[in-house]
Amino acid sequence: MLQPVLDKRWSERRERASELTERWSFAAEVLHFYRALLDAQERAFDAALGDRPARDQIAAYAMERVLPSIIEASVASGPPGMTESVLTAFHESEFEPTIEAWLLGENLSAVERYLARASAGPVLEALSSTFDLGQKRDDHLCPQCGGPPQLSYFAPSEEDLVTAHRHLLCSRCAWTWKFPRLTCASCGQNESKELTIYGEIGTTQAELSENIIKARSSGTASKLPPAHFPHMRVDGCKTCSKFLLSLDLERDRRSVPVVDEIAAIPLSLYAAEHGLNKIVPNLMGF
Numbered sequence: 590m591l592q593p594v595l596d597k598r599w600s601e602r603r604e605r606a607s608e609l610t611e612r613w614s615f616a617a618e619v620l621h622f623y624r625a626l627l628d629a630q631e632r633a634f635d636a637a638l639g640d641r642p643a644r645d646q647i648a649a650y651a652m653e654r655v656l657p658s659i660i661e662a663s664v665a666s667g668p669p670g671m672t673e674s675v676l677t678a679f680h681e682s683e684f685e686p687t688i689e690a691w692l693l694g695e696n697l698s699a700v701e702r703y704l705a706r707a708s709a710g711p712v713l714e715a716l717s718s719t720f721d722l723g724q725k726r727d728d729h730l731c732p733q734c735g736g737p738p739q740l741s742y743f744a745p746s747e748e749d750l751v752t753a754h755r756h757l758l759c760s761r762c763a764w765t766w767k768f769p770r771l772t773c774a775s776c777g778q779n780e781s782k783e784l785t786i787y788g789e790i791g792t793t794q795a796e797l798s799e800n801i802i803k804a805r806s807s808g809t810a811s812k813l814p815p816a817h818f819p820h821m822r823v824d825g826c827k828t829c830s831k832f833l834l835s836l837d838l839e840r841d842r843r844s845v846p847v848v849d850e851i852a853a854i855p856l857s858l859y860a861a862e863h864g865l866n867k868i869v870p871n872l873m874g875f
């Protein structure tokens with residue numbers, strides 16, 4: 590009989606959320622809420638690994654088996670106003686079609702998208718390695734489920750410890766895949782003059798210096814406080830006006846990309862103030 594393999598991703602996310610709550614006070618509220626969701630999501634992930642619902646059963650499975658505990662955690666730990674909006678969305682809509690719409694990438698209200706993603710996301714994450722799309726998708730979409738990327742990260746590969754390869758991480762199923770370094774993860778633009786990078790002073794990378802716009806511009810380098818996000822930056826595109834956050838795992842080896850991306854609220858707001866839309870808002874809506 591097969592034994593379940595202990596999956597460390599949930600404990601890593603919990604630990605990182607606690608660590609960043611201490612480090613980044615501006616993200617404490619959203620991380621507290623996210624941490625409460627992780628317990629429900631881990632149970633959903635484990636259950637889905639055992640139950641293995643078929644692809645066309647995922648929406649029904651997520652609604653019956655996961656959504657109640659997501660609503661419970663949202664009411665208990667969500668921000669003020671969350672209880673009412675969650676319960677209203679739940680009562681007003683047939684939720685299985687809503688989850689199915691999320692799986693198909695259709696437009697939903699923010700609260701519907703949140704509930705669908707929080708419920709079905711961990712089910713997809715448990716099963717995505719078994720999916721077979723049966724067709725070639727664009728490189729910027731997840732090869733397993735067809736979802737758009739939430740973030741990108743740079744990590745040294747096992748076969749080549751010198752070069753950090755760029756990966757995208759799926760916003761639906763958390764699958765990761767390799768992607769070219771200087772290419773827009775939304776429209777595929779690869780002309781460097783069309784790509785805009787924002788990073789805090791001290792966080793920039795030499796290869797990108799031509800396009801870097803500093804997020805902090807006052808004071809001398811020696812007087813600047815340490816950067817909040819030394820391992821993160823905004824990767825934007827003038828052609829499609831989209832962006833995503835990129836992480837350099839070499840610069841913070843404790844980084845857990847999905848958690849850091851949620852916590853880096855100021856970077857997402859900065860990009861939005863400069864006319865960029867995130868390819869996909871994260872689970873917490875930023």
Ligand SMILES: [Zn+2]
Nearest residue numbers: 731734759762
């Ligand atoms: Zn995916």
Ligand SMILES: [Zn+2]
Nearest residue numbers: 773776826829
């Ligand atoms: Zn683009």
